[in-house]
Amino acid sequence: MAEITAAMVKELREKSGAGMMDCKKALAEASGDMDAAVDWLRTKGLAAAAKKSSRTAAEGLVGIEVQGTRGAAVEVNSETDFVAKNEQFQAFVRDVTTVALDAGDDVEAIKAAPLDGKTVEEVLTNNIATIGENQSIRRAKRLEVSNGAIVPYVHNAQAPGLGKIGVLVALESEAGADVLEPLGKQIAMHIAAAFPLALDETGLDQDVLERERAIATEKASESGKPAEIVAKMVDGAVKKFAKENALMSQLFVMDNKTPVADVVAKAGKDAGKPITLKDYVRFQLGEGIEKEESDFAAEVAATAGIKK
Incomplete structure (x- = not known):
C-alpha cells in the first residue's frame, strides 16, 4: 500500500475542497493516485468538480x-x-x-x-x-x-x-x-x-465523457435501485454533464437562464x-500544468530524513 503523506493530503484538499480525513481516505483507496482519489471523492459526493482550472501553476x-x-x-x-x-x-x-x-x-x-x-x-x-x-x-x-x-x-x-x-x-x-x-x-x-x-456537445472529448459515465455509474450503483433505473440515472448524469460543459447549451452567465x-x-x-x-x-495561464512548489521546511525535513 502506498504511503500517504501530509503533503499529498494537502494537495488533494486544494484540488477537491474535501475535508482532510476524506482526502486521506480517498488517497488510501486510490493507492496514492491523485486523479483516482479525486474521482473517488466525486463518487462519494465529496468533491464538487473535476476541473482544475483554478489551480494554474505555471x-x-x-x-x-x-x-x-x-x-x-x-x-x-x-x-x-x-x-x-x-x-x-x-x-x-x-x-x-x-x-x-x-x-x-x-x-x-x-x-x-x-x-x-x-x-x-x-x-x-x-x-x-x-x-x-x-x-x-x-x-x-x-x-x-x-x-x-x-x-x-x-x-x-x-x-x-x-x-x-x-x-x-x-x-x-x-x-x-x-x-x-x-x-x-x-x-x-x-x-x-x-x-x-x-463549442457543442458533439465536440466534447469522448474520454472525458467516459470518465463521467464511470463516476456516475459507481454513484448510481450505490443507490440500491434496479439495474434499469441505474442505467437511466447514469444516462441522465452524463447528459447533464454534457449540457453544462458545452458552450452552446450552457446557461448565459448574464442572466443564468438562457442557453448561449x-x-x-x-x-x-x-x-x-x-x-x-x-x-x-x-x-x-498554466492550465493543466502542475509545478512543484518550493517548501523550505519540507526540503530541510527531507534532507534530515524526516517525513512531513
Whole structure:
C-alpha cells in the first residue's frame, strides 16, 4: 500500500475542497493516485468538480490579438510571475501573438518564423539568456471568419492584450460591428467565467465523457435501485454533464437562464442578419500544468530524513 503523506493530503484538499480525513481516505483507496482519489471523492459526493482550472501553476502571460477577421491567442510560460511583469517579456509575447496570426496554431512553425531579423526561437533563446529565467511558447490558436468578427477579451489584463485568461470569439455574420462586438464581448466574458470544454456537445472529448459515465455509474450503483433505473440515472448524469460543459447549451452567465445558443439566435433575429457562433478559444495561464512548489521546511525535513 502506498504511503500517504501530509503533503499529498494537502494537495488533494486544494484540488477537491474535501475535508482532510476524506482526502486521506480517498488517497488510501486510490493507492496514492491523485486523479483516482479525486474521482473517488466525486463518487462519494465529496468533491464538487473535476476541473482544475483554478489551480494554474505555471507563470507567464496569455497574449490576444485581432486583425480584421483574424485573431490569435498564444500562451508563453515563464518560471516566475516577476518575469511576466518584465517589459521585454511582455513585448515578446505581443510579437509572438502577432506572428501566430500568419503562422497559425503550430508552435514549431511559430518558432521558425522570422522576428526582428532572427527566428522567434532565436529571440526566445536570447530572452532566456538576458532575463535569466527559462521561458517557453506553450500553445497557440488562430481563429478566422470569412465575414463577421473575431472578438477578443482578456480577463484582468496586466497590459493591453496580455493577461492570465484570454478569450477569442468567432462570429460569422453580415451584421455590423455595432451588433457583433458587444455580443462577442458578452459571450467572451461568459467563456472566461464558465470554462466550456467544447463549442457543442458533439465536440466534447469522448474520454472525458467516459470518465463521467464511470463516476456516475459507481454513484448510481450505490443507490440500491434496479439495474434499469441505474442505467437511466447514469444516462441522465452524463447528459447533464454534457449540457453544462458545452458552450452552446450552457446557461448565459448574464442572466443564468438562457442557453448561449438562444442568446446568439435572438441577437441575429433582432439584427435581421443570422449570426453563427463559429468557434472560440479560451487560454488560461498554466492550465493543466502542475509545478512543484518550493517548501523550505519540507526540503530541510527531507534532507534530515524526516517525513512531513
